[in-house]
């Protein structure tokens with residue numbers, strides 16, 4: 001529990017809304033609102049439940065912002081993502097997020113005076129500095145410009161030998177863009193070499209196949225990365241990284257997200273950058289979920305998830321600290337946002353019993369991210385978190401229904417059990433299948449998510465409860481890259497450019513159910529409302545007024 005006294009957690013009663021209603025809080029992952037055309041999979045799909053909210057009760061349906069400054073990102077060109085989206089939903093306030101904090105630490109130079117940088121600097125005289133992370137300008141997990149600044153800064157601070165181990169993206173940026181990012185990186189590294197720094201790329205692989213698994217769905221992914229990055233072993237060996245990516249992409253089934261691991265070798269065929277005793281490692285992603293597993297492998301003495309074979313004694317720092325509860329990693333270059341006093345923590349102190357559920361690939365979204373990047377419950381007696389195992393080793397276009405039905409059934413049972421006041425789920429389909437770029441499969445995915453919503457609201461109907469249905473950011477509602485006028489863009493060969501990434505679109509929020517007091521509706525004086533306004537809204541529906549510093553509620557109760 002937090003350090004505040006019990007009284008400080010007490011929420012004031014809402015003057016009009018009762019306590020004790022069962023509330024379903026549903027987050028459709030990657031479900032935005034966009035023009036209804038053939039590349040909008042939500043529009044194409046049969047989604048009668050989600051449609052009905054909009055058409056039958058417009059005063060209980062609206063759009064909210066889910067990108068840019070509304071979720072603490074540096075600019076309005078930054079698409080939303082699950083981390084910042086669920087942070088905002090759960091915390092009820094907008095925190096300057098990792099991307100922004102790293103930008104300012106680099107701009108001011110403060111990053112080099114911090115504890116984390118001083119720690120890794122100990123390797124600079126005799127060791128190598130390794131940088132591991134996602135190579136793109138997507139801005140969801142990392143950013144190329146930040147990596148380039150860090151490389152330059154580290155060299156100025158005395159790093160003499162640098163090795164970069166990159167993961168290709170194709171998920172937050174267009175598939176195929178990896179080659180350009182590697183070329184840019186190579187150029188910067190060659191500038192450093194001209195200045196006398198021994199700087200090179202040492203290994204690579206696609207983010208979804210190498211290193212960036214999350215929530216312990218498949219440790220093999222992290223192992224493939226470990227073997228290449230730390231041990232210097234991989235099925236493919238190349239003399240140059242640009243050549244590696246180009247060659248591996250020649251396989252007609254290849255894409256940036258799933259490139260196999262490779263290492264760069266010297267003229268005698270030896271890997272140029274395995275990690276050795278006395279080296280430093282920095283994982284340069286600012287976002288937590290897909291770096292936590294590697295952080296554990298790099299940091300923990302006791303580790304049994306795979307055979308690490310060789311565990312070098314290194315100075316390891318994360319770009320940020322990824323898990324505030326586990327204090328993982330213990331060294332980091334930039335302090336993470338301090339997301340405290342989240343709605344989940346308030347609600348347990350006010351007697352609200354919570355059930356949270358998703359499948360593995362989104363499980364931490366409604367637990368870890370929701371609770372401000374903190375693993376575990378606040379109070380085990382008041383909360384139950386249920387994880388449904390995700391399918392492993394597949395791309396989700398082959399299984400577009402994912403575990404939506406199972407999640408909905410768990411939620412239904414939790415609602416009907418009477419044991420919980422809040423039932424919180426994430427439905428992954430629109431996002432996970434949207435990221436594959438497979439339009440047909442994404443249509444199936446959207447329908448499955450809609451059916452899951454139906455199961456949940458039917459249960460709410462039975463117990464006289466309330467539902468709040470929203471999303472964390474867009475994805476499935478737009479599957480093509482567009483020009484300024486909104487027309488789909490073609491690539492050089494005349495092919496449609498498929499958008500695998502999230503979008504800048506707003507997301508819907510709908511409230512309803514038999515437990516919703518008559519006269520409850522969306523206010524019209526918070527037109528710029530965003531995800532951070534949802535926490536106060538949900539607190540109201542539980543019968544409480546949110547703390548003063550929370551973003552304002554979206555609802556009002558008018559006397560009929």
Ligand SMILES: O=C(O)[C@@H](CO)OP(=O)(O)O
Pocket residue numbers: 029030080081082083140141171172290431
């Ligand atoms: O898969 C992920 O890591 C991101 C995209 O990079 O998606 P989301 O934010 O929806 O988790």
Ligand SMILES: [Mn+2]
Pocket residue numbers: 029030081082083085431472473
């Ligand atoms: Mn998401």
Ligand SMILES: [Mn+2]
Pocket residue numbers: 030082431432435475502
């Ligand atoms: Mn996503």
